[in-house]
Amino acid sequence: MKAWVTGAAGMIGSEIASSASKWAPDWEVRGLTRRDFSLLDFDAVTAAFKGDSPDVIVHCAAISRPVDCERDPHLARKTNVVATRHLAHLASDRFLIYLSTDLVYDGRKGDYIEEDPANPLHLYGETKLAGEDAVRQHQNHAVLRTALNFGASPRGNASFNEQMHSALAQGKNFQLFTDEYRCPISTTETARAIWELAKLQVGGLFLLGGSEKVSRWDIGKALYDRWSPLPGKIEPASIASYDGPPRPPDLSMKLNKIQALLSFDLPGFHEWINSNPDAVV
Numbered sequence: 140m141k142a143w144v145t146g147a148a149g150m151i152g153s154e155i156a157s158s159a160s161k162w163a164p165d166w167e168v169r170g171l172t173r174r175d176f177s178l179l180d181f182d183a184v185t186a187a188f189k190g191d192s193p194d195v196i197v198h199c200a201a202i203s204r205p206v207d208c209e210r211d212p213h214l215a216r217k218t219n220v221v222a223t224r225h226l227a228h229l230a231s232d233r234f235l236i237y238l239s240t241d242l243v244y245d246g247r248k249g250d251y252i253e254e255d256p257a258n259p260l261h262l263y264g265e266t267k268l269a270g271e272d273a274v275r276q277h278q279n280h281a282v283l284r285t286a287l288n289f290g291a292s293p294r295g296n297a298s299f300n301e302q303m304h305s306a307l308a309q310g311k312n313f314q315l316f317t318d319e320y321r322c323p324i325s326t327t328e329t330a331r332a333i334w335e336l337a338k339l340q341v342g343g344l345f346l347l348g349g350s351e352k353v354s355r356w357d358i359g360k361a362l363y364d365r366w367s368p369l370p371g372k373i374e375p376a377s378i379a380s381y382d383g384p385p386r387p388p389d390l391s392m393k394l395n396k397i398q399a400l401l402s403f404d405l406p407g408f409h410e411w412i413n414s415n416p417d418a419v420v
């Protein structure tokens with residue numbers, strides 16, 4: 140089997156590409172970065188696709204930070220929607236896994252299931268949802284609404300745990316919401332689940348995250364307590380006091396649909412960090 144992983148220089152794509160030797164050792168896997176070609180160069184994408192003829196595409200590449208989407212909406216739409224549509228169409232008789240996001244929900248309900256209606260609060264979520272629509276034209280493709288990922292990014296500055304550590308190391312205090320909930324998952328577990336799905340080739344919409352609902356404060360406190368003392372301090376806060384762009388308060392999710400397909404139990408946040416004491420986080 141041959142696979143492409145787009146966005147292989149990114150936080151999640153790099154983990155998926157590098158863990159192929161562990162989870163899909165017999166596969167020929169090509170991790171694609173901008174150095175190969177831009178996904179906006181549709182002729183180059185088409186030519187490479189015809190040359191490699193991958194059986195599976197794991198599509199991670201995106202403008203993935205909400206702030207970058209707001210700064211350049213045209214680029215966000217072209218990358219997250221138009222390039223995704225092009226790839227999904229090229230691979231219409233192959234299996235494509237599209238990494239979407241829990242940020243397609245508004246966070247008012249919590250305990251989300253696949254059937255819950257999406258209602259993104261900002262452009263990033265909107266473009267990812269439009270990317271989903273392009274992928275879902277093809278029954279055989281899979282869309283993963285992925286929760287907040289933590290872990291090590293290639294440049295050491297992309298994950299929330301790395302950004303929090305860096306701020307605290309510089310002596311900055313870091314506010315964490317006690318009333319904003321997520322189901323965080325390690326990039327290593329995301330990658331393992333994706334390789335299993337790639338082998339099963341089951342299409343449809345799935346939620347993928349960790350099995351524990353935790354507040355931002357719970358997450359940050361657990362990390363802070365395990366790090367060597369840092370000059371900055373963590374401070375509890377409420378999203379009610381936040382005056383920035385809207386934030387979904389509760390993106391917790393039920394994992395029954397994807398869990399039924401997997402050979403392993405998706406771990407919760409505390410379970411994962413306790414069983415991986417030497418991990419970068």
Ligand SMILES: NC(=O)c1ccc[n+]([C@@H]2O[C@H](COP(=O)([O-])OP(=O)(O)OC[C@H]3O[C@@H](n4cnc5c(N)ncnc54)[C@H](OP(=O)(O)O)[C@@H]3O)[C@@H](O)[C@H]2O)c1
Pocket residue numbers: 145146147148149150151152172173176177178179198199200201202203204218238239240241267284285286287288289297
């Ligand atoms: N991280 C999370 O917590 C999270 C949660 C839910 C869903 N997701 C989704 O999961 C996927 C991966 O997220 P991530 O955190 O790994 O993002 P990331 O670190 O920003 O990686 C995205 C990658 O896409 C590449 N890319 C962007 N435009 C491209 C283009 N035109 N041609 C080729 N490559 C291009 C970027 O390359 P450059 O570095 O060269 O710009 C980057 O390496 C995204 O689709 C994101 O929406 C992430």
